[in-house]
Amino acid sequence: xxxxxxxxxxxxxxxxxxxxxxxxxxxxxxxxxxxxxxxxxxxxxxxxxxxxxxxxxxxxxxxxxxxxxxxxxxxxxxxxxxxxxxxxxxxxxxxxxxxxxxxxxxxxxxxxxxxxxxxxxxxxxxxxxxxxxxxxxxxxxxxxxxxxxxxxxxxxxxxxxxxxxxxxxxxxxxxxxxxxxxxxxxxxxxxxxxxxxxxxxxxxxxxxxxxxxxxxxxxxxxxxxxxxxxxxxxxxxxxxxxxxxxxxxxxxxxxxxxxxxxxxxxxxxxxxxxxxxxxxxxxxxxxxxxxxxxxxxxxxxxxxxxxxxxxxxx
Amino acid sequence: xxxxxxxxxxxxxxxxxxxxxxxxxxxxxxxxxxxxxxxxxxxxxxxxxxxxxxxxxxxxxxxxxxxxxxxxxxxxxxxxxxxxxxxxxxxxxxxxxxxxxxxxxxxxxxxxxxxxxxxxxxxxxxxxxxxxxxxxxxxxxxxxxxxxxxxxxxxxxxxxxxxxxxxxxxxxxxxxxxxxxxxxxxxxxxxxxxxxxxxxxxxxxxxxxxxxxxxxxxxxxxxxxxxxxxxxxxxxxxxxxxxxxxxxxxxxxxxxxxxxxxxxxxxxxxxxxxxxxxxxxxxxxxxxxxxxxxxxxxxxxxxxxxxxxxxxxx
Numbered sequence: 001x002x003x004x005x006x007x008x009x010x011x012x013x014x015x016x017x018x019x020x021x022x023x024x025x026x027x028x029x030x031x032x033x034x035x036x037x038x039x040x041x042x043x044x045x046x047x048x049x050x051x052x053x054x055x056x057x058x059x060x061x062x063x064x065x066x067x068x069x070x071x072x073x074x075x076x077x078x079x080x081x082x083x084x085x086x087x088x089x090x091x092x093x094x095x096x097x098x099x100x101x102x103x104x105x106x107x108x109x110x111x112x113x114x115x116x117x118x119x120x121x122x123x124x125x126x127x128x129x130x131x132x133x134x135x136x137x138x139x140x141x142x143x144x145x146x147x148x149x150x151x152x153x154x155x156x157x158x159x160x161x162x163x164x165x166x167x168x169x170x171x172x173x174x175x176x177x178x179x180x181x182x183x184x185x186x187x188x189x190x191x192x193x194x195x196x197x198x199x200x201x202x203x204x205x206x207x208x209x210x211x212x213x214x215x216x217x218x219x220x221x222x223x224x225x226x227x228x229x230x231x232x233x234x235x236x237x238x239x240x241x242x243x244x245x246x247x248x249x250x251x252x253x254x255x256x257x258x259x260x261x262x263x264x265x266x267x268x269x270x271x272x273x274x275x276x277x278x279x280x281x282x283x284x285x286x287x288x289x290x291x292x293x294x295x296x297x298x299x300x301x302x303x304x305x306x307x308x309x310x311x312x313x314x
Numbered sequence: 315x316x317x318x319x320x321x322x323x324x325x326x327x328x329x330x331x332x333x334x335x336x337x338x339x340x341x342x343x344x345x346x347x348x349x350x351x352x353x354x355x356x357x358x359x360x361x362x363x364x365x366x367x368x369x370x371x372x373x374x375x376x377x378x379x380x381x382x383x384x385x386x387x388x389x390x391x392x393x394x395x396x397x398x399x400x401x402x403x404x405x406x407x408x409x410x411x412x413x414x415x416x417x418x419x420x421x422x423x424x425x426x427x428x429x430x431x432x433x434x435x436x437x438x439x440x441x442x443x444x445x446x447x448x449x450x451x452x453x454x455x456x457x458x459x460x461x462x463x464x465x466x467x468x469x470x471x472x473x474x475x476x477x478x479x480x481x482x483x484x485x486x487x488x489x490x491x492x493x494x495x496x497x498x499x500x501x502x503x504x505x506x507x508x509x510x511x512x513x514x515x516x517x518x519x520x521x522x523x524x525x526x527x528x529x530x531x532x533x534x535x536x537x538x539x540x541x542x543x544x545x546x547x548x549x550x551x552x553x554x555x556x557x558x559x560x561x562x563x564x565x566x567x568x569x570x571x572x573x574x575x576x577x578x579x580x581x582x583x584x585x586x587x588x589x590x591x592x593x594x595x596x597x598x599x600x601x602x603x604x605x606x607x608x609x610x611x612x613x614x615x616x617x618x619x620x621x622x623x624x625x626x627x628x
Contacts, residue, residue: 122626127607130599156610158623165623175599177491177539178611185613186623203598210568214538217569221535224528225491254524255531282620284517285444285489289619293441296470297492299499301615305603306596309472309479309500312436 003276007162007190010037010045011231013248015265016239017054023079026052030096031086033268038090040270043116044162048194048235049097049109049126049171052080055196055235056099057131057148058141058242063107066148071101075112075120088118093162095233097170097194099148100125109149111170111194115161122159124168125152128176139202141242145172158186164275167228171195174232175218177225178300184226185288189275191222194233199243212247216257224255227281229273237264253278317590321476321504324351324359325545327562329579330553331368337393340366344410345400347582352404354584357430358476362508362549363411363423363440363485366394369510369549370413371445371462372455372556377421380462385415389426389434402432407476409547411484411508413462414439423463425484425508429475436473438482439466442490453516455556459486472500478589481542485509488546489532491539492614498540499602503589505536508547513557526561530571538569541595543587551578567592 012033017026030047037045050056056070075098076084087094093116100110109129113122129151131143156179158167167183167190174180174193183191197215199208223230229252236246248261250271259269282288299310326347331340344361351359364370370384389412390398401408407430414424423443427436443465445457470493472481481497481504488494488507497505511529513522537544543566550560562575564585573583596602613624 127610128605130605151607154626155624157626159626160623172599172605175539176606177495177535178606178614181491182611182613185617185620187620188623201598204594206568206594210570214569217531217534217538220531221491224531225489254520255528256524280518280520284515285486287619288617291442291444292490292492292618293465294615294618296441297496297615299496300492301608301611303499303602304606304608305601306499306501309474309502310469312468312471312473 003279005275007164007273007275008041008043009231009250009273010040010042010268010270011233011248011250012037012045012047013233013246013261013267014048014051014235016237017235018240019054023052027079027083029266030083033266034083034086034092034094035090036268037270038092041272042092042270044093046095046192046194046231046233047097048233049111049196050099051096051194051235052098054239055244057144060135060142060144063148067101067107071099071107073101084114084118087114091116095168095192095194107149108152109145109170111168113159113161113166113168121161122157122166122168123154124157124170125154126170126173127152127156128173130172136202140200141202143202156182158183158188164189167191169193171197174222175214177222180222180226180228184228188228189278190229192231196235197245199245212245215245215247216249219249219251220255220257223251223253224281225286227253227278227286229253229275229278253281317593319589321478321587321589322355322357323545323564323587324354324356324582324584325547325562325564326351326359326361327547327560327575327581328362328365328549330551331549332554333368337366341393341397343580344397347580348397348400348406348408349404350582351584352406355586356406356584358407360409360506360508360545360547361411362547363425363510364413365410365508365549366412368553369558371458374449374456374458377462381415381421385413385421387415398428398432401428405430409482409506409508421463422466423459423484425482427473427475427480427482435475436471436480436482437468438471438484439468440484440487441466441470442487444486450516454514455516457516470496472497472502478503481505483507485511488536489528491536494536494540494542498542502542503592504543506545510549511559513559526559529559529561530563533563533565534569534571537565537567538595539600541567541592541600543567543589543592548575567595
């Protein structure tokens, strides 16, 4: 490794946001963690998905009620302006997830990237929406992302920012290797995301420890197989009695976890990451130009669901 | 989980094969492990990559010398026939990796799948050839797969066998998420492979513990993200002084390692795997038909190497 290009990266995990919590109180918590990150030398702080509200897709309600209570119609807004102001004052950027309602009435699960001058320089709208759109009356809670959100229409974007290239995704996107590969094929060196991951699976009797295990394994493999750093921020703990995993992490391109949260509360983790470290991976084992064989990958874009085996070549 | 479809799966790790070892002595070791696997109830035994010889791509030599010493021109051959005979007698199938020279003089890094009647029912030729083709005089050893082998021409195949669908790959293929996704898009429920993984990286100063770590993380993520079982067999230990990792494993679709080798010698591990377990994954979190968004994945087949970020959508 010849280079040593550093970025101060903080991941700001959030404990629960309950239904009764106001936007103002939530933003105050975010501002406090932004200050803590900056005090440790962070240039970029990663906040969770739907950071401003409880993880409301667990509740069945009308689209109108959801929009009214849980979606943002502008960003920044009166409630979130303090976060942008403090970012500019401290010269620290951030990633923030929130539910977005457009002027045309479309709704997305969105994240923005804000630079050190407080300016929005990137936006992502979640593509891999998990769960369902129907009311599962028997389930202990809902997972209605397919009801409340449209599939994102901004692709899997990579932004030139923070003296590097930053890919953005959200929550369930992290489990899909395609997400990371598309970032890496755009030369991303860092991928960031927020998530809300219920500890219980309403679809089958999944032992809850697996929720943490598969979260970590997916991020470690993604970092390694793409030679990228990853920062992932949970909202976690009991939101009005519904438990979500913590496990916020910073993962190196060597698949090693270099920082991990311990609690299920507001908690800032930090690493002074060396962006060049990924070159060891991208120049050798995962030198895409040298080793990839896309002529063998065509099912990945030709098929959506699984189908029959291809006829073996002669 | 409603079904319970079982397969007795053994992974037969091999300790070193040195230059001085004969094909006959190696086949005797394979036969002994085939018997051990069958005695535990295995219907399928997975052997390593280039199981019949030392991992010769570490040596610089002429193509003619390599072909003469290390490649098989027929399969079965006089030397390997006992393995096929015992397989038929015991009604146990196997996966076997070997260096293949075709009648036309082409050379591949190949694996075959043999059913319980001793018949070859599948063949794979390695696609992701690691290493280099030039002589690295300064290196402590070579990694000349790109010299001695052509890129495989049989795709990433899935075979209907053993009352399930079996995908095959080899060694470095396991680190590429595309390999597993292409298998899963053909409804594979089990993926099997052999590998020879040097403990030292001749390209950069990689701490050797990472060779095991990234091996395991890649297999765990692949199993989970595709709802597949994976069986992976090492050839390992010191081959004439050159060390390779062990870590042979059977991995469940929940990303859990259900069996793992302890030694760097010949060692059979076994699990009575429930093929239906993967349905929990494939029907929910990785229900491809419901959740995949191939319109966002096109760079995976359109680009080989990494390039510039796409222009953000409006």
